[in-house]
Amino acid sequence: DQQVKQNSPSLSVQEGRISILNCDYTNSMFDYFLWYKKYPAEGPTFLISISSIKDKNEDGRFTVFLNKSAKHLSLHIVPSQPGDSAVYFCAAAISSGSARQLTFGSGTQLTVLP
Amino acid sequence: EPEVTQTPSHQVTQMGQEVILRCVPISNHLYFYWYRQILGQKVEFLVSFYNNEISEKSEIFDDQFSVERPDGSNFTLKIRSTKLEDSAMYFCASSKIWGITPSGANVLTFGAGSRLTVL
Numbered sequence: 717d718q719q720v721k722q723n724s725p726s727l728s729v730q731e732g733r734i735s736i737l738n739c740d741y742t743n744s745m746f747d748y749f750l751w752y753k754k755y756p757a758e759g760p761t762f763l764i765s766i767s768s769i770k771d772k773n774e775d776g777r778f779t780v781f782l783n784k785s786a787k788h789l790s791l792h793i794v795p796s797q798p799g800d801s802a803v804y805f806c807a808a809a810i811s812s813g814s815a816r817q818l819t820f821g822s823g824t825q826l827t828v829l830p
Numbered sequence: 831e832p833e834v835t836q837t838p839s840h841q842v843t844q845m846g847q848e849v850i851l852r853c854v855p856i857s858n859h860l861y862f863y864w865y866r867q868i869l870g871q872k873v874e875f876l877v878s879f880y881n882n883e884i885s886e887k888s889e890i891f892d893d894q895f896s897v898e899r900p901d902g903s904n905f906t907l908k909i910r911s912t913k914l915e916d917s918a919m920y921f922c923a924s925s926k927i928w929g930i931t932p933s934g935a936n937v938l939t940f941g942a943g944s945r946l947t948v949l
Contacts, residue, residue, distance in 0.1 A: 720872075750937070759834070759921050759940030760873065805873060817863070817875035817886060818938065 719743045720808050722821035730829050735793040737824050739806030742787065746808040750818065751780060751791045754803045763804075764791070767811075796828045832856040834941035836922050842947045846911050851944045853905045853922030862905045863923040863938060864897065866890070873921065879905065912948045919943040 721740045729735045739749075747768040752760035766773040766780045766789070773780050779792045793800055806821040835854045843849050855862050864876040877887040879897050896908045905924075909916055923938040 718872075752940075757839075757942060759836075759923075759942045761940070762937040765937070807873075817878060817888070818865075818873075819875070820865075820873040822870075822872040 718822075719746075720806055720819050720821040722804075722806055722824050724824050725822070726825040726827070728827045728829060729796045731798055732795045735791075735796045735800065735826055735828065737791040737793075737804050737806075737826065739789045739791075739821055740787060741789075741808050743808070743810075743819075744787070745810050746819070748809045748811045749780070749782060749789050750807045750809070751778075752805040752807060752820075753800075754805060754823070760805055793826075796826075798828045798830050801826055801828050832939075834922055834924055834939050836920075836941035836944050838944055839942070840945040840947070842949065843912055845914055845948055849909045849912055849916075849946060851907045851909075851920050851922075851946070853907070853941055854903050855905055855922065855924030856926075856939055857903070859924035859926050859939070861885075861925045861927070862897075862899070863925070864907045865921045865923060865940075866918040867921065867943075868915075868918045876907075876920075909946075912946075914948050917946055917948045919945050 719742050750765040751763040753763045754760045764775050764778045764780050766782050771782050782789045803823045803825050805823045807818040837852045862879045865873050867873045875888050877891045878885045894910050898906050921943045922941045925938045
């Protein structure tokens with residue numbers, strides 16, 4: 717049961733270029749999406765989120781795009797920096813109703829090469 | 831920056847032994863969670879806790895698991911009789927409010943995790 721899927725386990729990008737991390741979901745009840753970043757030996761830290769009423773949310777170098785019809789979201793990092801190297805988790809939630817926990821994808825290891 | 835702290839960072843135990851993982855959530859947070867990540871797999875929800883009782887739990891959270899808030903600061907996860915498949919990184923998280931609001935006000939803050947290895 718993989719309601720949230722990140723099909724690319726790893727991604728390498730040159731410093732200064734754009735990093736695009738992708739995420740697909742199957743549960744149409746999800747109406748809120750988040751990206752978490754995780755460094756080794758640390759817990760996931762919140763990065764950026766988007767509600768299903770929007771199709772784009774931007775915060776500095778980070779932009780999340782949501783395509784509801786395709787049940788797809790992506791995280792764009794531009795320009796990429798070596799400090800962005802981490803595992804990025806996509807997560808989804810249902811903001812109303814009884815199910816309020818986060819459903820995570822399996823993560824994508826981003827490596828930004830200097 | 832307030833943080834969620836977890837102990838131990840790594841525990842090795844024999845199959846069948848009881849394990850208690852401890853967490854100190856952020857002090858003004860009211861909602862507490864346990865997630866786990868088996869090596870190479872996704873982070874999975876285990877349980878959420880509020881007002882001294884379980885609010886939600888997943889199918890993973892069977893009778894072998896229990897949670898407790900024994901005092902005003904700690905939040906613990908107990909595994910009564912560990913199995914090999916319990917080997918994972920266990921993350922505690924806390925939040926100020928319940929769930930995800932449409933405005934996005936709520937975000938879970940995670941601890942660094944406790945790695946459990948069952949031999």
